[in-house]
Amino acid sequence: MAFDTKLLNIIACPICKSKLHYAKDSNELICKVDRIAYAINEDIPVMLEGEARQLSSEEIEQYK
Secondary structure, X not given: OOOOHHHHHOOOOOOXXXXXXXXXXXXXXXXXXXXXXXXXXXXXXXXXXXXXXXXXXXXXXXXX
16 A cells, blocks of 8 residues: 555644655655655654654755
8 A cells, every 4th residue: 555645735744834745765755844754654654753854955955
């Protein structure tokens, strides 16, 4: 089963409340504002700040 992208219409970054973007290649939800990625484990987004991964400048550029 794949991540349901319809979920993107109702969830937001728990830190800044901005829209999230789905990165299919890494199976993560990306917050461009905070420059972090939330993992998706077994089709469930892990929306915890402490579990988020900091994105590099290069990674941020690819999502613009």
